[in-house]
Amino acid sequence: MSLTAIRSPALRQLAARSFHSGRPLAAAQSSAAKHVEGTVNDPTPFPTPNKAHGQYHWTFERLLSASLVPLIGATAVSSANPVLDGVLCTAIVAHSHMGFDQILTDYLHPRKFPVLGPIMSWLLRFATVGALVGVYQFETNDIGITELIKRAWKAEKKQE
Numbered sequence: 001m002s003l004t005a006i007r008s009p010a011l012r013q014l015a016a017r018s019f020h021s022g023r024p025l026a027a028a029q030s031s032a033a034k035h036v037e038g039t040v041n042d043p044t045p046f047p048t049p050n051k052a053h054g055q056y057h058w059t060f061e062r063l064l065s066a067s068l069v070p071l072i073g074a075t076a077v078s079s080a081n082p083v084l085d086g087v088l089c090t091a092i093v094a095h096s097h098m099g100f101d102q103i104l105t106d107y108l109h110p111r112k113f114p115v116l117g118p119i120m121s122w123l124l125r126f127a128t129v130g131a132l133v134g135v136y137q138f139e140t141n142d143i144g145i146t147e148l149i150k151r152a153w154k155a156e157k158k159q160e
Helices: 009-021 025-032 055-077 082-107 116-141 145-154
Strands: none
Touching: 055 082, 082 116, 082 145, 116 145
């Protein structure tokens, strides 16, 4: 085999080394490659499937997202029901938490970012707990989210 038949510069260098060392090209490639356990014919090991690791979680997220539409409609029609208002606020916070958690999973995965990934996950958990405490305080000690939105919707500009 002539060296000009090989087009890639890296392959040309590899072939030249094997040609000058007297070893065949395959031997030169295997010594340059990293060590891999097993052969190319061995199957890739996969973890055992578990529905709790994806299907139930995905189904719950979709059901929660779909349930927000009738919850918003029901709170708009009803006259400031505090239980319905609390359920709506909790569902919105849970929906937001799951969305931000998916963003962290996609962009700051702990395998790629071993320090920043877990820090951001715990920061999200603390922020979610803080939001839930704030919603609880606003619902029990003040007028509630639904009443606040109704008052803001109907508010008129003050005449000076």
